[in-house]
Amino acid sequence: MIDENLIASLGIQDDDAMALLGEAFGNDAGADDQMDSILKDQATDLASGKLIKGTVIGFAGDDVVVDVGLKSEGLIARDEFEDMPSLKIGDEVDVLLESIENSEGIVELSKRKADRQIAWQRIVDTTKEEDVVEGLVMRKIKGGLLVDIGVPVFLPASQVDIRRPHNLDEFVGRKIRAEILKIDTERRNIVISRRRLVETERADAKRRLMSTLEEGQIVKGTVKNIADFGAFVDLGGIDGLLHITDMSWGRINHPSEMLKIDDKVEVKVLNIDHEKEKIALGLKQTESSPWEEIEAKFPVGSRIKGEVVNIMSYGAFIRLDEGIEGLVHISEMSWTRRVNHPSEIVNPGDEIEVVVLEIDKNKQEISLGMKQVEVNPWELVSEKYPTGTIVTGAIRNLANYGAFVEIEPGIDGLLHISDMSWTKKVTHPNELYSKNDEVQCVVLEVDRDKQRISLGIKQLTEDPWVDAIPGAYQPGMVVKGKVTKITNFGVFVELEDDLEGLLHISELADHKIENPQDVVAIDEELEVKILRVDIDDRKIGLSLKRAQWGDSGDLGDSGAGDSGGGGMGGFGGSPAPSRGGMDDHGSMGTDKISL
Numbered sequence: 160m161i162d163e164n165l166i167a168s169l170g171i172q173d174d175d176a177m178a179l180l181g182e183a184f185g186n187d188a189g190a191d192d193q194m195d196s197i198l199k200d201q202a203t204d205l206a207s208g209k210l211i212k213g214t215v216i217g218f219a220g221d222d223v224v225v226d227v228g229l230k231s232e233g234l235i236a237r238d239e240f241e242d243m244p245s246l247k248i249g250d251e252v253d254v255l256l257e258s259i260e261n262s263e264g265i266v267e268l269s270k271r272k273a274d275r276q277i278a279w280q281r282i283v284d285t286t287k288e289e290d291v292v293e294g295l296v297m298r299k300i301k302g303g304l305l306v307d308i309g310v311p312v313f314l315p316a317s318q319v320d321i322r323r324p325h326n327l328d329e330f331v332g333r334k335i336r337a338e339i340l341k342i343d344t345e346r347r348n349i350v351i352s353r354r355r356l357v358e359t360e361r362a363d364a365k366r367r368l369m370s371t372l373e374e375g376q377i378v379k380g381t382v383k384n385i386a387d388f389g390a391f392v393d394l395g396g397i398d399g400l401l402h403i404t405d406m407s408w409g410r411i412n413h414p415s416e417m418l419k420i421d422d423k424v425e426v427k428v429l430n431i432d433h434e435k436e437k438i439a440l441g442l443k444q445t446e447s448s449p450w451e452e453i454e455a456k457f458p459v460g461s462r463i464k465g466e467v468v469n470i471m472s473y474g475a476f477i478r479l480d481e482g483i484e485g486l487v488h489i490s491e492m493s494w495t496r497r498v499n500h501p502s503e504i505v506n507p508g509d510e511i512e513v514v515v516l517e518i519d520k521n522k523q524e525i526s527l528g529m530k531q532v533e534v535n536p537w538e539l540v541s542e543k544y545p546t547g548t549i550v551t552g553a554i555r556n557l558a559n560y561g562a563f564v565e566i567e568p569g570i571d572g573l574l575h576i577s578d579m580s581w582t583k584k585v586t587h588p589n590e591l592y593s594k595n596d597e598v599q600c601v602v603l604e605v606d607r608d609k610q611r612i613s614l615g616i617k618q619l620t621e622d623p624w625v626d627a628i629p630g631a632y633q634p635g636m637v638v639k640g641k642v643t644k645i646t647n648f649g650v651f652v653e654l655e656d657d658l659e660g661l662l663h664i665s666e667l668a669d670h671k672i673e674n675p676q677d678v679v680a681i682d683e684e685l686e687v688k689i690l691r692v693d694i695d696d697r698k699i700g701l702s703l704k705r706a707q708w709g710d711s712g713d714l715g716d717s718g719a720g721d722s723g724g725g726g727m728g729g730f731g732g733s734p735a736p737s738r739g740g741m742d743d744h745g746s747m748g749t750d751k752i753s754l
Contacts, residue, residue, distance in 0.1 A: 207258055210273055215250045225254060225268055233268035240270055253277060278309035279347060290339050291356060296330045304330060306337070306351060318352035321361070322384070364396025369436065374428050377445060382422040390414045392426060392440055399438035401426060406442045408449050408482025410468055417442075449482040450523050456480070457515050457525065462532065467509045475501045477513055477527055485525030487513060494530045494537065495569020504529070540570060541605045544612065548602040549619070553595055562588040564600060564614055572612035574600055581617045581624065582697075583657040624697050628658070632699060636689045637706045641682060645675050652687060652701055660699035662687055667703050678703075 213225040213233065222234040223246065235254065237243055255276060258267035286292065294308030303315040304327055314337060316327060324330070337351040338359070372378070372394075380392035380399065389402040401424075406417050418424070430439040457463060457479060465477035465485070474488040492504045505511060514531040518524075544550065544566065552564040552572070561575040576585040585591060592598065600614035621627070632638065632654070640652035643659060650662040662685075667678045679685065690700040 207256060209256050210253060210276060211256050213252055213254045213268065215246060215248050215252060217248060223270075225252065227254065227256070227266060227268065229259060229266050231260070231264060231266055233266035235268050235270050241274075275310055282309055282349070283342065283344060286339060286342075288339050288342055291336055292339060292351065293334060293336050294351075296333050296335060298331055299327045303327070306335065308349075308351070310347075310349070312349040312351050314351050314353060318354045320354055321357055361396050365436070366396075368394060368396045369431075369433065372428060372431060372438070374431055376428045377425055378428060379423065379425055380440075382418050382420055382424060385414050385418060385420060387413065390418050392424060394438070397436065397438065399426070399428070399440040401440040401442055405429065405440065405444065408443045408446070410476070410478070410484060443482075449480060450520060453483065453520060453525070454518055457483075457518070459515050459518060461515050462512060463515065464510055464512050465527075467505045467507050467511060470501050470505070470507060472500060475505050477511065479525070483525070485513070485515070485527040487527045487529050491516070491526075491528040491530055493569075494533065494535050497569075536570065537607055537610045540612065541607050544602050544605060546602055546604060549599060550602060550614070551597060551599050553597050554592055555594070557588050557592070557594060559587060562592055562598075564598060566612070566614075570612070572600065572602070572614040574598070574614040574616060578603065578613075578615035578617055580657060581620070581622050582628075623658075624694055628699075629692055629694060632689055632692050634689050634691055637686055638689060639684060639686055640701075641684050642679050643681070645679065645681065647675075650675050650679055652685060654699070658699075660687070660689070660701040662701040662703055666690070666701065666705065669704055 211227055213227040215223060216226045216232060217224040218237075219234065221237050223237055223240065225233045225235055227233060233254070240246055240252075252270060253273045254268040254270055255273040256266070257269055257272070261267050282292075292308045292312075294306040294312065296314075297305045297307050297311065299305075300313075303313060303317075304319065306312050306314050314335075317323060318337075318340070319327065319330065335353055336356055337353040338356040339349060340352045340355070341348075341350045343349070378394055380394045382390050383393045383398060384391040387403075389400055389406070391398045392401050401414075401418075403411065403414050406414060411417055424442065425445060426440040426442050427444040428438060429441045429444065432438070463479055465479045467475050468478045468484065469476040472489075474486050474491075476484045476486055478484050487501075487505075489498050489501055492498050492501065496504075498504055511529060512532050513527040513529055515525060516528045516531070517526040550564075550566045550572070552566040554562045554574075555565045555571060556563045561573050561578075563571045564574050565571050574588070576588055579585050579588065579591055598616065599619065600616055601618045603613040603615045603618065605612050638654055640654045640660065642650055643653045644651040647664075649664045650667070651659045652662050653659050662679075664672055664675055667675060672678055685703060686706045687701040687703050688706040690702050690705070692699055
């Protein structure tokens with residue numbers, strides 16, 4: 160059978176063809192040999208990997224039959240043709256010759272590879288490094304993305320965007336523009352960068368934007384990133400910071416409550432730093448501030464209801480209206496209750512009644528009070544507990560300076576250490592009392608404004624320094640006492656419970672003493688002479704050496720001891736009592752005063 164199409168594809172004239180085939184009817188073998196020779200010569204110009212033209216001569220199942228002028232036709236899969244629906248018999252197509260004859264005697268052709276090779280050559284011929292190209296992201300591969308710009312090219316992950324994206328999959332299937340970084344013709348490899356193109360375009364846009372942008376201007380932008388402190392908005396070449404405090408007049412805990420990435424927003428330019436190229440934006444400033452009429456809407460002293468929206472260690476924030484919050488400080492929650500944390504009184508979501516205490520319009524702050532809704536019990540304290548009232552209460556707390564006594568629930572009085580004893584020097588209240596001890600006190604003073612009550616225990620008895628001590632202890636008397644404390648300047652001697660006198664180091668012996676411990680010891684009982692009784696300073700001066708001299712000595716004139724505690728004169732001929740103090744007539748200061 161004669162293949163006329165094959166003969167025609169060889170470009171042989173009809174007369175030549177007939178001459179070649181003249182003997183075919185008489186000698187088929189000779190004709191075949193001559194034809195094989197002609198085809199062999201034609202095939203010498205073809206080689207694997209060469210681009211050739213072919214003609215569509217038919218369709219067979221999922222394949223397209225293409226004649227390229229060789230001994231047999233080639234088959235190309237339909238999916239290699241992008242314009243398959245419009246393909247018809249007789250169309251001329253570019254194909255790549257992969258093999259002249261495979262094991263089945265079929266010519267192997269590829270339309271897809273031919274297209275790529277043509278596209279590669281076109282790109283090499285028409286583009287160069289730093290040119291901008293457009294392509295479709297085909298898929299994610301190791302280290303980046305594969306992009307089709309006519310031929311597959313590599314987009315490294317680091318070159319996808321200014322900020323490296325967390326997920327490259329979001330780019331698959333998208334058309335992108337990028338800049339050619341490198342063309343390797345030997346390896347047929349092209350590397351592109353979308354990041355460099357974005358940076359270049361943003362730099363140009365930034366310069367244009369910074370030259371036209373003004374503070375107070377309303378601009379449109381796209382949310383590009385969200386952080387805990389705010390959101391970055393792309394204004395078209397430069398990002399501005401929309402701080403969380405400038406998003407809403409009301410309270411928001413995180414920017415994601417109001418915005419999400421790629422949101423389109425209208426914002427106000429609050430500040431422009433041309434040197435650092437930083438822009439501060441505001442979203443709430445695009446609306447009128449609810450604080451403009453705050454003083455008229457919530458006048459000081461007015462009672463209003465609000466919702467607890469946040470609790471801190473120092474107080475609770477109350478929402479009074481949309482965008483308006485006030486603070487109830489922990490000290491303004493109760494007149495009498497000791498509040499350690501606001502959660503003891505309120506919880507988020509509670510609706511409570513408060514009183515407006517103060518408004519600072521400039522700082523946009525409102526001070527609120529909860530306790531002011533109720534009657535202040537301290538208004539009645541001065542009437543209920545006038546000065547001189549005897550009260551009984553439990554010690555609630557001890558401090559270095561005194562004890563707090565609860566005289567009724569929520570009302571404490573301070574019993575200062577100086578008001579605990581007439582004679583004993585109290586350095587800390589735990590020397591006399593413990594927490595929860597019940598004590599009887601007298602009200603000394605009530606300060607309603609400062610909400611303080613001063614209490615005293617020693618005032619329940621007569622001050623012994625007025626009569627009892629001066630009457631029982633007179634200069635010149637010799638009394639007994641016990642050593643309680645030794646210091647470098649002298650010795651403290653307990654004359655009776657809660658009453659001590661000072662035995663100066665110069666009054667220990669006739670000779671000079673360097674260390675009092677060389678003469679006396681703790682808990683040693685001594686007989687000492689009274690040198691002086693200082694009622695104003697509430698001190699008693701003693702002498703050991705003068706007591707040892709015997710009754711014959713005197714103290715000079717009038718019996719008043721000298722302040723130096725040194726050598727003493729006689730009594731001036733007037734004998735002084737040799738024994739005194741509490742030896743004979745019991746404890747001092749037991750008489751109760753009438754209150």
